[in-house]
Amino acid sequence: MHDRKRMISIWFFIGLLLIAYGFLIMGQGMWELFNPPAHPVVLADLRAGIWWGALILVIGAVYTGRYSPW
Numbered sequence: 001m002h003d004r005k006r007m008i009s010i011w012f013f014i015g016l017l018l019i020a021y022g023f024l025i026m027g028q029g030m031w032e033l034f035n036p037p038a039h040p041v042v043l044a045d046l047r048a049g050i051w052w053g054a055l056i057l058v059i060g061a062v063y064t065g066r067y068s069p070w
Contacts, residue, residue, distance in 0.1 A: 012067040018060025026053025 029049025036044075 006069060008069045009067040011063055012069065015060045015063030015065075015067060018056050018063060020060075022053050022055075022057030022060055024053070025049055025056060029053055 026049065029047055029052075032044075032049060033047065
């Protein structure tokens, strides 16, 4: 009997990559929140790194959950 292995979707790995990037970006945003730079950028009050990192993290979790091989 022929045993076929199920292929893992590339979108699963993209989801994992987005989760990693989300953690890195959000971590940098949190670092800047507790250790503000000497010369902050103009819109630093919006905390774009935290919001953007959280958004990428959620999108990565959706992709990982949707295309998970389990």
